[in-house]
Each structure stands twice: as structure tokens, then as C-alpha cells.
Amino acid sequence: MKPVRQKSIFVVIAMAFFVTLWIPEGFAKDDEWQKEIHIPFITCRTGVLATWGKIMYYGAQIAAEEINARGGVRGMKLLLDVYDDGSDAAQSAMLVRKVEPKALVLFGPNNSNTAETGLPVANSLRVPAVSGCCAKTSIVAESRPWTFTNLMPVDLLSIKAAELFLKKEVEVKTAVLLVDKADPSSTLQGASIVKGLKEKGIAIKEEIAISQGDIDPAPVITRVKDLNPDAVAISVGAEMGGAFIKEMERQGLKKKILCAQGSWTPDLIRVAGSAAEGIYGINQMWPADPKLKSLYDKCKEKSGGPPPNFCSFTCYELTWFLAQAIEKAGITNNPGKRREEREKLLKVIQTMERDGILGKWRFREDGVGSSQAHLLTIKGGNEIEVK
Amino acid sequence: MELQYFESVAIFTGIYIILGWAMYFPLSAGQFNMGVIGFAAIGAYCSALCSKAGVPFGLSLLASAILGGIAGFLIGYPTLRLRTFAIAIVTIAFSEIVRICAVNLNFVGGSRGIIHIPFFTNVLNVYAVILILAFFLTRWNNSKWGRAAQAMKEDEDVAESMGINLARMKLFVNGVCGFMAALAGVFFAHYTTFIQPAHFGFDLLMRVCCFVFFGGWTYFWGVFLGVAVLIIIPEIVRFLDDWRLVFYGGVLIAILLLRPQGLMTKQTSEVLRRGLKGWLKWGREEHLRMRNRE
Numbered sequence: 001m002k003p004v005r006q007k008s009i010f011v012v013i014a015m016a017f018f019v020t021l022w023i024p025e026g027f028a029k030d031d032e033w034q035k036e037i038h039i040p041f042i043t044c045r046t047g048v049l050a051t052w053g054k055i056m057y058y059g060a061q062i063a064a065e066e067i068n069a070r071g072g073v074r075g076m077k078l079l080l081d082v083y084d085d086g087s088d089a090a091q092s093a094m095l096v097r098k099v100e101p102k103a104l105v106l107f108g109p110n111n112s113n114t115a116e117t118g119l120p121v122a123n124s125l126r127v128p129a130v131s132g133c134c135a136k137t138s139i140v141a142e143s144r145p146w147t148f149t150n151l152m153p154v155d156l157l158s159i160k161a162a163e164l165f166l167k168k169e170v171e172v173k174t175a176v177l178l179v180d181k182a183d184p185s186s187t188l189q190g191a192s193i194v195k196g197l198k199e200k201g202i203a204i205k206e207e208i209a210i211s212q213g214d215i216d217p218a219p220v221i222t223r224v225k226d227l228n229p230d231a232v233a234i235s236v237g238a239e240m241g242g243a244f245i246k247e248m249e250r251q252g253l254k255k256k257i258l259c260a261q262g263s264w265t266p267d268l269i270r271v272a273g274s275a276a277e278g279i280y281g282i283n284q285m286w287p288a289d290p291k292l293k294s295l296y297d298k299c300k301e302k303s304g305g306p307p308p309n310f311c312s313f314t315c316y317e318l319t320w321f322l323a324q325a326i327e328k329a330g331i332t333n334n335p336g337k338r339r340e341e342r343e344k345l346l347k348v349i350q351t352m353e354r355d356g357i358l359g360k361w362r363f364r365e366d367g368v369g370s371s372q373a374h375l376l377t378i379k380g381g382n383e384i385e386v387k
Numbered sequence: 388m389e390l391q392y393f394e395s396v397a398i399f400t401g402i403y404i405i406l407g408w409a410m411y412f413p414l415s416a417g418q419f420n421m422g423v424i425g426f427a428a429i430g431a432y433c434s435a436l437c438s439k440a441g442v443p444f445g446l447s448l449l450a451s452a453i454l455g456g457i458a459g460f461l462i463g464y465p466t467l468r469l470r471t472f473a474i475a476i477v478t479i480a481f482s483e484i485v486r487i488c489a490v491n492l493n494f495v496g497g498s499r500g501i502i503h504i505p506f507f508t509n510v511l512n513v514y515a516v517i518l519i520l521a522f523f524l525t526r527w528n529n530s531k532w533g534r535a536a537q538a539m540k541e542d543e544d545v546a547e548s549m550g551i552n553l554a555r556m557k558l559f560v561n562g563v564c565g566f567m568a569a570l571a572g573v574f575f576a577h578y579t580t581f582i583q584p585a586h587f588g589f590d591l592l593m594r595v596c597c598f599v600f601f602g603g604w605t606y607f608w609g610v611f612l613g614v615a616v617l618i619i620i621p622e623i624v625r626f627l628d629d630w631r632l633v634f635y636g637g638v639l640i641a642i643l644l645l646r647p648q649g650l651m652t653k654q655t656s657e658v659l660r661r662g663l664k665g666w667l668k669w670g671r672e673e674h675l676r677m678r679n680r681e
Contacts (some may be wrong), residue, residue: 046632083625089586090399090579098392098622116502116581125391142503182490184499184583 033333034236037073037326040099041080042108042118046089049111052311056110056133057082059312062295063319075322076333080107080319085114092118100125104333105322105345110315112136112185119147126339128346130322131317135261137188140367148349149319150314150361150369152284154185155192157234157373159262161282163232164375165258168386171236172230172256176222178244180236181209189260190235190248195293197233205229210236217247225253234273235260242271249275266307275346276378283310284374285358286383292357317356325349394510399564400618401513402574407598407610408520409567414604415533416560417540419475422462423568423595425482426455428489428587430569431576435501438577452569459565463558468544482592489584500583501576508578516570524607536560601639603649612651 041060044053060080067078083094083099085108096106100122106129109118115134122129123143132249133142134149135157140369166172175197179190194204205227208220221244224232232248232255234241241263248255257279259268265280272279285292295316329348331341353362361370375386406423413420417435437447449665462481484590490498527533539548539556547553578581600611620638642650 065429084631089581092497093579094392094395094399097395113583117579120580182487182498182584184497184585187498347492 013369033335034076035332036077037104037333038079038081038102039107039322040083040095040103041110042083042085042092042095042099042106042114043082043110044087044114044182045082047085049087049113051306052133052309053084053087053111054305055299055306055308056311056315057244058299059260059295059308059314060107060132060319062168062298062302063316063323067320074328074331076176078319078323085106085109085111085112085118086097087111089114089117093121096121096125096129100127102338103127104326104331104338104341107132107315107318109244110134110311112139113148115139119143123147127342128349130318132318133311140313143380144347144367148345148363148367148369150318150358150363150371151311153263153368154189155195157282157284158189158192159196159199161258161260161280161375162193162200162202162233162371164282164373164386165256165280166197166200166202168375169231169256172202174205174229175204175205175231175233176224176227176229177233178224178236178241179207179212179242180210183237183262186235186237186260188199189262190233193233193235193260194257200216202231210240210338214240217244219250220244221247221251221253223250224255225251229255231256231258233258233260236263238263238265238267239271240274242268242273245272245279246275248384258282263358265309265374266359269383277381279378280386281376281383283374283376284372285310285313286374286385289385295357317358320356321349321352321354324354326353389396396618396622397510398508398513398574398578400614401510401517402571402578403595403598403614404517404611405513405567405571405574405619406595407602407608409564410595411570411604411607411610412524412567412600413560413564414599415607416536416556417471417527417543418461418466418557418560418564419471420466420478420561420564421527421592421596422459422460422478422481423477423564423571424587424674425478425485426458426565426568427457427591428482428485428584429458429565430572431582431587432489432495432501432572433569434573435504435554435576435582436495437506437509438505439503444505444577448570448573451573452566453568456562456566459568461563462565463561465556466561467557473566479589479592482587483589485589486584487586491499496583500581500586504579504580504582505578506580508574511576520567521607522642528607532556532559551627557611577665578608597639600649601642603651603655605648606651606653606656608656609651613649613667616650645652 003354014243026063043057044050064078064080082111083095092109096118106127109115110131110133115131116139119129119139120143123146126146129147131149133151135151135154137153137155140147141148177190177194180186208223234244241259245257259279259281260281261282264283266279296308299312325345325348329344331345350363353360363369376383377386398496406427409423433454434447434451437450462478466477489495535551536556539553540553543553596614598617599610603609621631621635624634627634
């Protein structure tokens with residue numbers, strides 16, 4: 001390329017870059033505060049957790065549309081402004097600082113790893129922050145009083161899973177755990193399931209550490225066959241979990257299988273195929289619940305194919321909760337009264353009870369939403385609740 | 388309150404500048420040391436454990452940086468006989484070993500990492516360290532050791548025949564690389580207050596490589612410019628939503644096609660300096676002319 005043309009292209013790129021400096025950022029102009037309430041929705045739209053982040057947003061979006069169809073909140077439209085934290089903890093903390101000045105309340109960061117840095121920042125800046133998918137223990141409990149999550153901590157959920165599983169499968173006396181030690185969430189859930197099983201007198205023969213990059217599940221399943229436990233607990237990525245279950249069927253290994261919440265997704269069931277019949281999993285709600293069918297279908301339509309996961313529903317529920325709380329607190333959305341209105345909203349969030357798709361629930365003193373746990377199984381290719 | 392956001396951007400820019408300089412330093416001596424992430428992880432974990440045990444921040448900063456330097460020095464030994472990409476492979480493997488050790492060791496929190504690290508990093512201490520490192524790098528480039536490193540980069544055999552001790556030079560640059568990267572790791576840990584092995588993975592290495600090669604890997608101010616531009620662009624183009632990373636990638640490709648040597652080289656900075664001098668001189672003459680007219 002000739003030097004002159006090279007220089008020209010360079011100049012054009014530099015000018016385009018500087019033009020972008022003048023393009024206004026997302027938030028509403030100050031005089032629109034009477035018509036619209038903007039809530040920053042911080043989620044992972046890029047990075048390793050992009051799939052989760054996008055799908056959970058659809059639930060929140062559907063709720064916002066329903067709220068606005070009914071006339072909005074106190075006559076004002078409720079708008080969710082999406083911010084991408086790139087599945088990165090550092091970016092999450094930066095984003096919270098960026099959006100906080102104009103925010104009445106923050107929706108997110110909506111993932112345990114990004115919430116680990118983002119929620120403490122929100123707490124230090126004294127802005128209410130609710131997370132729809134923060135299940136790591138003690139994040140909100142140690143960022144009081146401004147942060148909340150309506151997801152039960154995974155350790156408590158996993159212990160509950162073990163308890164419900166053993167009530168159903170009383171003949172189980174020994175178990176083996178398959179766990180992805182490189183993933184913090186899988187490690188925590190696996191350790192909690194083991195704790196729950198041990199408390200009920202179940203002997204854990206071995207905890208087999210899996211690596212996310214493992215392509216061939218056969219050696220692991222051969223090891224499990226050799227150990228011959230009554231049950232196998234799985235706390236790995238969903239697709240890997242499905243591969244292990246399929247391999248167990250291929251090797252003729254018929255055992256009771258319990259999947260941790262992080263593994264129990266539509267991807268596991270899809271990959272496991274017919275081998276998923278009769279396996280158990282735990283969830284705080286399950287997307288295939290007939291009561292939630294219409295919301296499930298709407299989410300699937302919005303996503304253009306991928307089915308929703310439980311976080312889509314928690315975000316849907318949280319959006320309605322926030323709308324109700326803003327209504328109850330008598331928020332005017334006046335930027336001049338931001339600090340005062342945050343305090344009012346906080347008091348309402350701490351005490352309000354909602355009767356929604358999760359049943360009746362409210363936030364406890366530790367900031368976690370009280371919620372139920374369902375033991376689920378696969379029958380005829382469908383997820384059903386085990387009573 | 389928006390000041391907090393700008394402060395946040397400035398701090399992360401500073402941390403990446405230090406990491407970028409840690410990668411640049413051995414590159415300036417022809418050593419493709421890609422182990423900066425491993426050294427940063429060592430610095431971060433060491434300082435986190437020290438701070439949680441009550442050690443003052445300054446002391447834990449120094450101790451962690453020295454530990455990083457020692458690790459750099461030690462990794463220099465097996466790579467003494469290696470050249471270019473072989474060094475890169477060995478040092479990348481080292482970073483992975485550090486990360487996997489962190490995943491499997493319970494006393495550093497395993498895959499869950501370390502939480503509640505005391506908050507100590509601020510703009511002042513990050514940029515104070517940057518100033519010190521900039522001073523060191525300027526003096527290094529103009530010193531006999533800097534010129535020896537440059538000679539080593541051009542041709543190791545000729546440099547050795549001129550009496551340069553290659554082994555000592557390589558160990559030194561690797562040690563300084565480890566020292567600087569560990570400093571960045573310490574600041575990172577004490578700003579986010581939470582670290583886990585996933586923070587020190589291959590994607591961070593790729594990001595640092597982008598900063599260095601985009602900004603100019605032959606001149607340390609180029610790294611400074613590369614970091615500043617590549618940190619700021621994604622923040623400015625947030626309105627593009629999911630397409631902002633496509634824009635980011637496009638800018639990266641465009642610049643690397645047009646200027647493979649990076650945005651800033653020593654020659655470019657000389658031209659800019661002369662231009663600025665000339666402009667100032669012209670400004671002074673204009674000012675005098677106007678005064679004389681009056």
C-alpha cells in the first residue's frame with residue numbers, strides 16, 4: 001500500500017475514533033426523569049458467561065414489557081439499560097462505579113463471579129443493588145445492607161439436594177462425586193453435596209476431579225465402575241455432565257445420579273439424551289413447571305431458540321419486585337432527591353413481601369430471598385417435580 | 388461520584404501499563420517471555436495472604452514483587468539456551484502451572500480464590516510506581532546495559548563475541564519482568580479485593596499481548612499509549628452493545644495492518660518531539676513578532 005494512502009486510511013480511522021467521543025452515552029437526559037425510570041441491568045453479554053447473561057435478560061425484559069403495558073410504574077415507563085461486564089470481575093466493579101451516579105437502583109451484576117467485586121462496590125456507594133443470579137455464599141451477607149439476591153446460596157441448595165435425594169432413594173449407602181475443581185461454583189456445590197450426604201451417614205468412596213478440557217469421559221466412568229457406589233453425584237459443566245451420564249449408559253453402569261444445580265440445565269438433558277431418564281437434579285424453580293409454561297414459551301421466543309434457564313425466571317420475578325417496591329416507596333425519580341429516594345427504596349426492599357411466580361417470598365436479613373427448593377427428575381424426556 | 392468511575396479506569400489502565408512494561412522489558416532484549424501472568428498471579432496471591440495476615444501494604448508489596456522477581460530469575464535458567472518461540476512456550480506453560488497450582492491448593496482458596504483482601508490500591512500509589520518504572524526504563528534504554536540488551540536482541544552471537552555476558556543479561560531481564568508483573572498483580576488484588584485462578588488465565592495474556600503489540604513493542608511509551616487507547620475504546624463504544632468487541636477487534640486489525648511495528652516507535656516519538664519543539668519555537672517567534680508590531 002502506498003505510504004500516502006496508508007496515511008489517509010490512518011487519518012480516517014483516527015477521525016472516526018474521535019467522532020465516537022461525541023456520541024452520547026445511554027442514560028436518559030435529566031429532563032426525561034418524569035417519564036422514564038432507567039434501571040442499569042449489568043450482565044454478561046460477552047465472555048465465557050455470555051449465554052447465561054443473555055438468556056436471563058430476556059426474563060427481565062418480558063417483565064418490563066408487561067409492567068409498561070399495564071401503565072408503567074407510577075405513570076413512568078420502566079426501562080432496563082443493559083451494560084455488559086464481559087464476564088469479568090474487574091469490569092464489573094468499574095461498571096458499577098460508572099452507572100451509580102444516575103441510578104436509583106442497580107439490577108446486577110447478575111453473576112456470582114462478577115457480583116463478587118460489583119456488589120461490595122455498590123454497597124460502599126450506598127445504592128440498592130439486586131442480583132438475579134448471584135448464588136455464591138456470603139456475597140450479599142457481607143455487603144449489607146444495600147445488596148440483595150433472590151437466589152438461594154448454592155451450598156445450602158446442594159445440602160438440601162442431598163437431603164431430598166436421600167428421602168427418595170433410601171437404599172443409597174455409598175456415593176462417588178464427579179467435580180470440576182477448576183470451576184469455583186462446581187467445587188462449592190460438590191463440597192456441599194458431599195457434606196449433605198455425609199451428614200446423613202452416606203460414605204463417599206472418592207471425589208474424582210474432572211478437567212473442563214477432558215474430551216473422553218470413558219476413563220472416569222471406568223473408575224466409577226470399579227468403585228461401584230450406590231449413587232453418583234455430578235457437579236461439573238452441563239455438557240460434560242451429560243457426556244458422563246451418556247457414557248455410564250454405554251458402559252452399562254446403572255446408578256442413581258444426582259446433579260448439582262449448576263449442572264442441571266437443558267444442555268445436560270440434551271447431551272445425555274435417553275440416558276437422562278430417571279436422573280435427579282435440584283432447582284429453586286424449574287422452567288418446565290406447567291404453571292410457568294407461558295413465561296417459558298415467551299422467553300424461548302425472545303431468545304430465538306435457546307430455552308430459558310432458572311435465572312430468566314428469577315430476573316423476571318426481580319423486575320416485578322422492583323416495580324412493586326418503587327410503587328410502594330412512592331418514588332418520584334427526581335434526580336435532585338436521589339439519595340433520599342434510595343434510602344426509601346431500601347427500606348421497602350428490606351420489608352416487602354411479594355406473591356409472584358416463586359410463591360410468597362421476601363428478602364431475609366442476610367439479603368437472600370427466601371425461596372423453595374424442588375427435587376426434579378426426568379420422566380419421558382420431561383422435567384417433573386419429585387413429590 | 389463520576390470521579391470514582393474515572394479513577395477506576397485510571398487504576399486499571401495503570402495496572403495494565405505495569406503488566407505491559409513487564410512484557411516489554413524482556414522483549415527489548417529479544418526474550419519472548421510470556422510468563423507475565425504467572426508472575427502477576429504469584430504477586431497477587433502472595434500479597435493477598437500477607438495483607439490478610441496483617442502485614443502492612445508497603446511491606447507486602449515489596450515482598451511480593453521480590454518473590455515475583457525471584458520466580459522470573461528462576462524461570463530464566465531453563466530458558467537460557469532457548470530462542471524466541473521456545474521461550475514463549477516454556478513461559479506460557481509456567482503461567483499455566485502457577486494457575487493450576489492455585490486451583491489445587493486449599494490454603495490459597497482453590498478455585499474459589501481469596502476474598503476480602505484489604506483495599507489499598509489508589510491512583511496515587513499506582514502512578515507513583517509507574518513514574519519510578521518510567522524513570523528506570525528511560526535510564527536503562529540510555530545505559531550501557533540497555534544497549535547491550537539491544538545488541539543481544541539484534542544478534543546473540545555477535546553480542547556474545549563483543550563480550551556481553553548473555554546468561555547474566557537474560558537472567559536479569561527475566562527477573563525484572565517477574566518483579567514488575569508481580570507489582571501489577573499486587574495492585575490488582577488490592578483493588579478488586581478478590582482474586583481467583585480464573586483471573587490469571589490465557590485471556591489476560593492475550594489482552595496484554597494486544598496492548599504491547601498494538602502500542603509498539605520496541606518502545607516503552609508505545610506500551611503506555613497502547614494500554615491507554617485499548618482500555619478507553621471499549622468504554623467509549625459501549626453504546627454499540629454486543630458489537631463493541633467487533634469494533635475493538637476491527638481497530639486492532641486495522642492498526643496492525645497499517646503499522647505492524649505498533650502505534651509508537653522510537654523514531655515516531657523523535658519525529659513528534661521535533662515537531663513539538665518546532666511548533667513551540669514557531670509559537671515563540673509569532674509571539675515576539677506580535678509584540679514588536681505593537
